Amino acid sequence: MTRTKLDFIVLGVNHTTAPVLVRERITFPGNQEGAVSRLVAQTKGVEECVILSTCNRAEVIAAVDDCEDVSERLVQLVAQIHGLGANSLMPHLYVKMKSEAIRHVFRVTSSLDSMVLGEPQIVGQVKAAFKRDAAANTTGPLINRLMHRAFFTAKRVRTETGVALAAVSxxxxxxxxxxxxxxxxxxxxxxxxxxxxxxxxxxxxxxxxxxxxxxxxxxxxxxxxxxxxxxxxxxxxxxxxxxxxxxxxxxxxxxxxxxxxxxxxxxxxxxxxxxxxxxxxxxxxxxxxxxxxxxxxxxxxxxxxxxxxxxxDENIGERLVEAEKAGDIVDEEVRKFMNWNRSLEWAPTIVALKNKFEEIRIGEIARLNGRLAPLSDTERETIDILTKSIINKIAHGPIAFMKQSLKTSRHNQHIDFVQRVFDLNTFVSGSESAEAQIADHETDHRN
Amino acid sequence: MFFKVSVIFYLISAIIYVAFLLRSKGTTCVSGFCVVVAGFITHTTSILHQFWIQGFFPMATPFDAMSLFAWGVMAIFLALQFWDRNPVLGAMAAPIAAVLMLIASTFSYQISQPIIPVLRSWWLPIHVSFAIAGNSVFTVMAMSGAMYILQERLIKRKQIGRFHKILPSLQTLDTFNRRALPIGFFFLTLGIISGALWASSAWGSYWTWDPKETWSLITWFAYAGMVHQRFAFGWRGKKAALLAIAGFFLVMFTFVGVSLFLGGHHSFVDLCRETVPA
Structure with missing residues (x-):
């Protein structure tokens, strides 16, 4: 099976991992227009990225094809940008991958990772960073989706918990x-x-x-x-x-x-x-x-x-209690996001399945073209609608089966199984078109 | 029937409100409020129902008076909800309404004797409405006073916790006291004057030093004193709140206690004594 899925990675320093002396050196200078973000996005293996830099943290958030592989290159790059040795940077750096990276981004945006828990500025800072990098074209469907879910999570945390309520100064x-x-x-x-x-x-x-x-x-x-x-x-x-x-x-x-x-x-x-x-x-x-x-x-x-x-002090304690509730919300949102992210794995299979059925349909109609010739245009149209409806109905079964299998740990085997049963050759497709196909299927099914 | 249902609603809402204060972390108790509204609607229906049964203003018996009193307190409470959805006020108003209703239900609402002609007068709705309005205002004022005392203590002792946060500000509570005091006093005064006029037309004399008359005069002087201290001497805050609470007990004694314990010609308890079926 061809690998089609990208993973998220976050690496950076914050107020808990690095002293001020280190933090004040890692600021991604010259990134007002997203120039540094573009540089990072051009790194081999990096598909999309956002750079966040505030007074308490500096982070690269990226969608990459292979976390392990890219993380080393990114560390080198970040060290280079700031004129530091990778070895002097390593002890202060955290690298989070896959679901941990998603969780981290959600927590940061929800102000659960802030020095002053629940402080309201961070959402604005993340939004500004995202806007800048979107304008610099370093973001794509994955980071866009990640960021929108992060803002949604932050909003839920703010309205459903008291994490930002009690005054703490x-x-x-x-x-x-x-x-x-x-x-x-x-x-x-x-x-x-x-x-x-x-x-x-x-x-x-x-x-x-x-x-x-x-x-x-x-x-x-x-x-x-x-x-x-x-x-x-x-x-x-x-x-x-x-x-x-x-x-x-x-x-x-x-x-x-x-x-x-x-x-x-x-x-x-x-x-x-x-x-x-x-x-x-x-x-x-x-x-x-x-x-x-x-x-x-x-x-x-x-x-x-x-x-x-x-x-x-008492209010800080209250915020900590609320932060636990907020943690549950973050977990829930991470789960939802992971499901979406996983759905990208079977999207190419769906595309292949549908393409195959469509090929058969068009092929068969072409084969019978001679016999269909005497039919009027409306009759031909009816045959078109009829055949399309038949292949959609047949495709629905295996698609529903794959979607269902997402909830299990064996979904990869199931996808493989579907591919073999229908003798599909999956091809690498952009995640955006895959996403469009999923949406298509959903609307098809509703019709 | 309607009455019993409304008592149950008030009791449930009282429990919800109190549980909310002790357990929940929110700032508005929506469920409690909904149950109170349900109780208020059935309560209003029960009063209208009594009106229909008796064919006259249902205000003559102690049962009706207590029920109306509870209704007045709830009406003011609900009106205040538009201004501040404070669960603490609900946690006081709902239990008080429930208690008043329970007291009312100790009197039977099956009238044992025909209502005496004295009470079949247009003075009845006038006098009772004023008296009940005054009592209701004073009751809610006492609740706000209790909230003031609590909030004041919390701030003085530097216990800045959940209760401090859900209670209104001292300023808000004191403003309520300042506005409610003259209104309640106004109704009380009209209640006494209308009572005297009625007495004159019914019994031929304005004032006979009947226990009820005496105690309402004492209550009047107490509130007159409060109005004077508040507006002439600037008594406010804690003192005003304590006086509001003390005033409430006086009001309750004059309203309920006098009829039950001291008797007099204003006591219409007999109306409600259940006749043993022969």
Whole structure:
């Protein structure tokens, strides 16, 4: 039997296999237009390929005729492109073949292989890579299908599991908590005390949710002004602190002060001025800026950096649990894809079978041409339809038999059997035409 | 018949909702909601059926009043579903409706004596509707108060888990309290005024310090206090939520307890005593 099937292979480095030092060297430079992808696609044995390069991973995804054979050549090529020795690259490289390669691509696209599990950017990055390489003509029916199934899987994972739901950064957790306390944040007043880096990050995320200008209070007013410029907020000196607290809804504090700057008694007075309107206070400073006891006041919700980190940790745990469910979805999709991929194995046999029957039909009609001559055009047409219908009905049996056998482990023998029974010579056909034939059969059968 | 079916529906939905909270990981309980809707439809049918049987507003007997009360609570709950499909509210509303219905079913709905002429008055639908509307609003307000207390505790104690995530924000719950309080108070006031007017036309005197009258006045003062504290002193959040819960118990006592334990001329329990067949 002639080999007609291609396999998938993935090779690359990611954040778990290679340190930053290695990762930052393997970036497939100059691939903005797909030039490197074309180079890879021209390698002997490689039929189609996509190159994915993000800050946490660099991968070649390819459809090849022989995994073992091509993998060595690809490793050499990747090393060459980056001016590295293949030996120095090998320890960091993973090579996945066949179903493992498919699974890997599905997992990556579904963000199950990401450093931050469930982060949403990766789908966009894979899409961009695929679009670029499709434009560079290095993809074909197999990679196209693989990619579309990968995006479909990613969508299922996103909608059917909570893998991307729980917030996993301090800034996100802080904003989600603020929403649970204050409702929609648009009309809320945010106050930033001090100008630490972490506070800035949280404030930046918060600024995306509130519409009122952020108030910034700092011991040195100049620094406050710099930040105020950046956030389009207002800068105020330290002595306005308690006035600001009286009107703020979310407070982020991160001064470098050694002693707390907001004490229990201060805050008690502030709450009275606020008429006990709830206030969410985030103390990011170490040592603390806000006396912990302040949390006991009615309407004050005080979280420090450790509290927020604890929520982040819990959410990460939640994502891990969800990732297991996502794993089941990926398995299911890989199975479906493998079935499709296997169907390519018997497609040439179907083509040969149909061709053979058609040959017989045309031959027999030609042989009887003399006797058919007196018939009218419509009568000839009827004979045409009749004979076609007969061969389709006969072909249906063996085709259904082969399809059925896909579910068993002995499908190769079964295909071979069909070939021998009907004395077929299968020929190598492009997978695209094979796919078209399968589709044909399906529509035929429905008619 | 319809009534019994709706009780079963409410009980099932209560179980579904509670199980959903304890077991599931989702955020909306579709099955519970569907069963509640089924219960509400049969419940509405049962009320209309009573209307047809009695030939007058089915509001006079304790059975009918309890049933109507449960109906009012469910009506508000379902209206709120358009705004927020929160399973926690369902897990409170469905059991409360089921309990109210069960209390109602302890009274027989076979009326043992003809309804006394006093109750065959157009004041009946007016007075009962206002009173039931007020009670229903206060009941749902107490549920939202309970949700507030729970959410507040979770945030204060930094237990940011599943319950925290499915409960609405403190702001949402407090806004509900702020809006529901004057509405409920308005209905309660109208209920008492219409009751007094009716008493005047039926018994010849506006106010006789009957236990029901006394306790509804106490309830009125309690809610008047709440309205005042809320809008004049800015009591909000936890305090308002706790008061809403306390108010609910007062409402329940005035509505059910007084008739059962204190009697008085507003107690129509006798109407429902089953006559032993001779």
């Amino acid at each position: 301090i800034a996100y957790v802080a904003v989600e908590l603020a929403k649970k306390i204050l409702g929609e944040l648009e009309q809320c007043q945010a106050l930033l005390i001090g100008a630490g880096e972490m506070a800035e990050l949280t404030a930046r995320h918060l600024a995306g949710n509130v519409r009122k200008p952020i108030r910034i209070i700092n011991r040195t007013i100049e620094n406050a002004c710099v930040l105020a410029n950046e956030f389009e907020g207002t800068a105020e000196p330290m002595d306005r602190l308690f006035d600001a607290l009286a009107s703020a809804d979310v407070v982020i504090s991160s001064t470098g002060s050694c002693d707390p700057i907001i004490m229990f008694s201060d805050m008690k007075a502030v709450m009275k001025r606020r008429r006990f309107k709830p206030i969410f206070m985030i103390d990011i400073a170490i040592p603390r800026d806000i006396e912990p006891r302040v949390n006991d006041l009615d309407g004050v919700y005080l979280y420090n950096i450790d509290d927020l980190q604890a929520v982040v």
